[in-house]
Amino acid sequence: MIATPAQIEQGTSHDEKxxxxxxxxxxxxxxxxxxxxxxxxxLVGIAVSLLLGGIFALLVRLHLWxxxxxxxxxxxxxxxxxxxxxxxxxxxxxxxxxxxxxNFFLPIMLGAKDVAFPRMNLASFYLWVIxxxxxxxxxxxxxxxxxxxxxxxxxxxxxxxxxVCATMGVFILGFSSIFTGLxxxxxxxxxxxxxxxxxxxxxxxxxLYATGIIQLLATPVLGITxxxxxxxxxxxxxxxxxxxxxxxxxxxxxxxFYSHPAVYIMILxxxxxxxxxxxxxxxxxxxxxxxxxxxxxxxxxxxxxxxGHHMFVSSQSALTAVIFSGLTFSVAIPSxxxxxxxxxxxxxxxLYLTTGMCYVLSFLFLFTIGGLTGLHLGSLATDVAxxxxxxxxxxxxxxMMGGSLIAFIAALFHWWPKMFGKMYNETWGRIxxxxxxxxxxxxxxxxxxxxxxxxxxxxxxxxxxxxxxxSETMLQQFTALHRVSTTGAMILGVGLFIAAGTLxxxxxxxxxxxxxxxxxxxxxxxxxxxxxxxxxxxxPTVGDPYIYANLEWDPDLEGYKPLPPxxxxxxxxxxxxx
Amino acid sequence: MIGSQLFSDSMHLPTLPLAGFWFGDSxxxxxxxxxxxxxxITWICIAFFVLVVGMMIVFIVKYRAxxxxxxxxxxxxxxxxxxxxxxxxxxxVALIFFLxxxxxxxxxxxxxxxxxxxxxxxxxxxxxxxPNGASSPVLHVPPDRPVRLVQQSADVIHSLFIPAFRxxxxxxxxxxxxxxxTAHTPGEYDLFCAEYCxxxxxxxxxxxxxHESEAAFQEALAELSKPPVWGPDWGEKLWRExxxxxxxxxxxxxxxxxxxxxKDLWDKEETMADGSKVTVDHDYILESIRKPQAKIVGGYxxxxxxxxxxxxxxxxxxxxxxxxxxxxxxxxxxxxxxxAEAAAAAAEEGGxxxxxxxxxxxxxxxxxxxxxxxxxxxxxxxxxAPEAGEEE
Numbered sequence: 001m002i003a004t005p006a007q008i009e010q011g012t013s014h015d016e017k018x019x020x021x022x023x024x025x026x027x028x029x030x031x032x033x034x035x036x037x038x039x040x041x042x043l044v045g046i047a048v049s050l051l052l053g054g055i056f057a058l059l060v061r062l063h064l065w066x067x068x069x070x071x072x073x074x075x076x077x078x079x080x081x082x083x084x085x086x087x088x089x090x091x092x093x094x095x096x097x098x099x100x101x102x103n104f105f106l107p108i109m110l111g112a113k114d115v116a117f118p119r120m121n122l123a124s125f126y127l128w129v130i131x132x133x134x135x136x137x138x139x140x141x142x143x144x145x146x147x148x149x150x151x152x153x154x155x156x157x158x159x160x161x162x163x164v165c166a167t168m169g170v171f172i173l174g175f176s177s178i179f180t181g182l183x184x185x186x187x188x189x190x191x192x193x194x195x196x197x198x199x200x201x202x203x204x205x206x207x208l209y210a211t212g213i214i215q216l217l218a219t220p221v222l223g224i225t226x227x228x229x230x231x232x233x234x235x236x237x238x239x240x241x242x243x244x245x246x247x248x249x250x251x252x253x254x255x256x257f258y259s260h261p262a263v264y265i266m267i268l269x270x271x272x273x274x275x276x277x278x279x280x281x282x283x284x285x286x287x288x289x290x291x292x293x294x295x296x297x298x299x300x301x302x303x304x305x306x307x308g309h310h311m312f313v314s315s316q317s318a319l320t321a322v323i324f325s326g327l328t329f330s331v332a333i334p335s336x337x338x339x340x341x342x343x344x345x346x347x348x349x350x351l352y353l354t355t356g357m358c359y360v361l362s363f364l365f366l367f368t369i370g371g372l373t374g375l376h377l378g379s380l381a382t383d384v385a386x387x388x389x390x391x392x393x394x395x396x397x398x399x400m401m402g403g404s405l406i407a408f409i410a411a412l413f414h415w416w417p418k419m420f421g422k423m424y425n426e427t428w429g430r431i432x433x434x435x436x437x438x439x440x441x442x443x444x445x446x447x448x449x450x451x452x453x454x455x456x457x458x459x460x461x462x463x464x465x466x467x468x469x470x471s472e473t474m475l476q477q478f479t480a481l482h483r484v485s486t487t488g489a490m491i492l493g494v495g496l497f498i499a500a501g502t503l504x505x506x507x508x509x510x511x512x513x514x515x516x517x518x519x520x521x522x523x524x525x526x527x528x529x530x531x532x533x534x535x536x537x538x539x540p541t542v543g544d545p546y547i548y549a550n551l552e553w554d555p556d557l558e559g560y561k562p563l564p565p566x567x568x569x570x571x572x573x574x575x576x577x578x
Numbered sequence: 579m580i581g582s583q584l585f586s587d588s589m590h591l592p593t594l595p596l597a598g599f600w601f602g603d604s605x606x607x608x609x610x611x612x613x614x615x616x617x618x619i620t621w622i623c624i625a626f627f628v629l630v631v632g633m634m635i636v637f638i639v640k641y642r643a644x645x646x647x648x649x650x651x652x653x654x655x656x657x658x659x660x661x662x663x664x665x666x667x668x669x670x671v672a673l674i675f676f677l678x679x680x681x682x683x684x685x686x687x688x689x690x691x692x693x694x695x696x697x698x699x700x701x702x703x704x705x706x707x708x709p710n711g712a713s714s715p716v717l718h719v720p721p722d723r724p725v726r727l728v729q730q731s732a733d734v735i736h737s738l739f740i741p742a743f744r745x746x747x748x749x750x751x752x753x754x755x756x757x758x759x760t761a762h763t764p765g766e767y768d769l770f771c772a773e774y775c776x777x778x779x780x781x782x783x784x785x786x787x788x789h790e791s792e793a794a795f796q797e798a799l800a801e802l803s804k805p806p807v808w809g810p811d812w813g814e815k816l817w818r819e820x821x822x823x824x825x826x827x828x829x830x831x832x833x834x835x836x837x838x839x840x841k842d843l844w845d846k847e848e849t850m851a852d853g854s855k856v857t858v859d860h861d862y863i864l865e866s867i868r869k870p871q872a873k874i875v876g877g878y879x880x881x882x883x884x885x886x887x888x889x890x891x892x893x894x895x896x897x898x899x900x901x902x903x904x905x906x907x908x909x910x911x912x913x914x915x916x917x918a919e920a921a922a923a924a925a926e927e928g929g930x931x932x933x934x935x936x937x938x939x940x941x942x943x944x945x946x947x948x949x950x951x952x953x954x955x956x957x958x959x960x961x962x963a964p965e966a967g968e969e970e
Binding site for chain 2: 069073074075078145146147151153154157242243245247248249282283284285286287288289290291312313314315318321322325326329332333336337339340341343344345346347348349350351352353361364365368369372373375376378379380381382383384385387388389449452453454456457458459460461462464465466467468470471473474477546
């Protein structure tokens with residue numbers, strides 16, 4: 001990245017109006033077309049969703065302290081785990097990184113002034129708000145207890161009205177997701193400034209691009225599915241319910257045709273975050289740029305071909321199961337490529353253990369476990385034993401939470417100074433990372449054991465029913481492991497609250513952030529902190545986004561600044577040097 | 579098969595560290611094979627985990643930023659490396675796929691001579707029906723003999739999961755599904771419903787009893803085919819075993835998400851959801867079992883009781899349930915327990931005189947005990963004390 005003299009000059013002036021104070025008042029936010037403000041509004045909504053979903057998670061864990069279930073009756077417990085899953089999946093993880101940080105940083109990192117369709121971007125946010133309100137209130141008022149998967153015929157038989165309302169909520173949320181995805185794909189295709197070739201794009205953008213493709217192609221299937229579900233529930237046409245000659249397994253095919261690619265909507269942006277943060281904190285050029293970039297696309301495409309692995313024991317044919325198992329293993333390869341390239345990036349680097357880096361290292365540890373345990377579940381014989389047990393719960397929490405949520409927090413710490421112009425307290429940030437890491441492993445590792453020992457998912461109690469007690473050995477193992485898990489969840493909860501507190505405290509007490517506190521070479525670090533309304537005064541010059549040799553630490557700024565332009569060599573031809 | 583032989587014979591894999599920590603009992607050859615595949619995969623995982631996290635830790639220690647340390651130049655791409663770390667994992671996942679595939683095909687291919695047991699899953703109970711017509715909420719199986727479970731569901735999707743056998747298969751309404759096993763170690767093993775099925779999902783558990791011998795199994799089956807002779811006792815047993823108990827109390831208490839209590843229900847005038855009045859009599863109880871949605875008592879509209887067709891509750895069993903409800907309402911006027919037992923004993927004597935006692939007595943043919951006069955006509959009857967506590 002080579003900064004123009006104009007940009008360097010601006011590095012010293014802090015007084016220009018930024019996107020936060022350029023205008024004020026409710027209407028200036030409610031009707032804003034600025035991608036940054038929309039990103040911030042999304043961030044607030046997503047944070048509230050995370051808080052809600054997290055509280056329900058802690059309630060679930062507390063309840064399972066006792067084998068008989070300590071806090072709620074079975075009905076309430078079923079509602080609570082449904083709320084936890086549905087809020088976390090539809091309201092938190094799917095929009096988390098793309099809609100908040102993606103919205104904020106995609107145009108800036110690309111060198112554009114905004115996304116391609118700013119009005120559609122705002123519409124996407126309002127659809128999200130309406131969908132979220134619809135969805136959560138439907139669930140709270142009616143006591144929806146189907147789990148986030150809405151499997152038929154239970155979902156159509158037991159609670160028609162709430163299912164129709166909640167799936168309408170999902171339908172609306174789906175459009176919000178499609179709008180965001182469409183916007184990202186078109187922006188990346190059409191709004192790259194001169195010099196920003198495909199292979200000079202930061203890897204975060206590659207991952208958002210791949211995510212956008214999945215959102216565009218998969219989400220309509222979710223829309224179709226919930227429409228069919230609604231039609232069946234109201235008009236009793238036979239699609240999924242055997243009572244009307246429908247096929248309940250067809251629903252699972254429809255559902256997972258969306259929801260499996262959705263897993264990659266959740267994890268790809270997180271992988272993009274790691275690819276972005278790791279080289280900055282290691283002061284090393286990312287290793288294997290093209291492989292990481294193309295592996296995102298490979299994951300996006302292969303992700304469409306593996307949905308049947310959720311259904312190995314659902315009564316789909318053995319042949320189908322075998323084909324899906326084979327395809328499932330193919331996704332392991334591009335994911336593995338990413339991990340190895342990240343490791344190679346650390347080699348011979350100069351590793352700064354900032355809070356962002358601590359969370360990235362956490363991600364590498366947890367995602368490795370999450371990914372590897374996917375092998376047990378992709379393998380047919382072992383999946384038959386492990387399906388619908390806590391092993392699966394542990395696996396997807398390691399990937400979704402240990403992967404997506406941890407990367408989301410890493411990204412927040414990394415970009416917080418840019419977004420709000422304030423530095424956070426590094427000590428408290430690191431404490432939060434440590435607590436989250438320890439708490440996370442204590443919470444979810446025991447769940448692998450619970451699952452391999454045979455504890456099924458979605459159980460409100462695990463002592464068995466009257467006359468049919470669960471065997472003594474199992475009960476003791478289950479109780480002990482559940483208690484370790486619950487203890488871990490409390491530590492994890494404390495860690496997350498400290499992380500949130502550290503970030504919020506920074507807004508009030510943090511010192512002013514320099515332009516480039518970490519020495520990043522992507523375009524957002526050439527902007528003012530926080531960025532001005534139009535991001536750039538002039539179209540930025542684009543080079544290799546992972547070369548750090550042209551930046552030097554300036555103790556006065558407490559940040560990095562570009563070396564004087566006297567430094568020669570065009571960036572894109574330059575190999576990284578010490 | 580090939581895979582399991584390959585790996586059991588030619589490779590001596592060290593057992594998984596803390597094997598007892600990962601697995602519970604294993605009582606079938608299938609379970610042992612699954613554990614073996616699990617072990618191989620876990621070893622591969624441990625190797626990769628140690629590699630990745632080990633390198634990560636070494637790099638953190640070695641290359642951490644500290645005074646005097648700077649990043650060293652090194653290449654940022656290397657095609658040979660990329661190929662190595664693509665191809666090695668491809669080979670390993672191909673191996674894992676092959677092992678899983680082999681085990682799975684074995685799990686999905688029951689031997690031709692399997693002994694079939696019907697499984698009917700309903701909210702929130704498994705009913706196991708044996709070839710001789712007996713049924714029970716506990717899965718009784720003979721040792722060392724392939725057993726095939728022929729599964730169906732009466733309402734929503736359930737999943738029959740036996741951790742000690744490492745097998746699981748959904749019970750799907752509108753179609754049959756199958757799984758099989760050969761249990762080699764006698765004992766009792768937990769059995770769970772693994773697919774979320776609503777309110778009492780977590781109480782839809784039972785156990786498998788693997789008998790000591792074929793003879794012991796046959797004896798248990800013979801016992802099972804004889805219900806308690808006294809109507810109210812039989813009804814009470816059905817109430818516990820058919821899943822009635824989850825939603826209908828017998829002591830007047832209300833059950834959240836359930837239906838009306840059976841205590842003092844007989845002859846009661848109930849107000850239906852549509853305002854009409856119905857007196858609880860034989861017909862109403864029969865209809866409520868066969869077509870629960872036909873007349874719903876006011877206040878219970880949200881409850882979706884499963885319909886119990888004759889395959890699940892036989893006509894004589896309906897009689898027994900009626901007798902039990904009458905008994906709970908102090909309105910039972912059939913023979914007393916002593917009379918019923920005496921009648922059954924008499925029937926047994928008569929039966930032994932004419933017939934050695936084949937075990938084909940289908941429960942349909944078995945008269946309800948409160949119709950003691952008919953009972954004496956049955957040739958297959960054998961005396962039995964009420965066996966209400968047997969399953970416990």
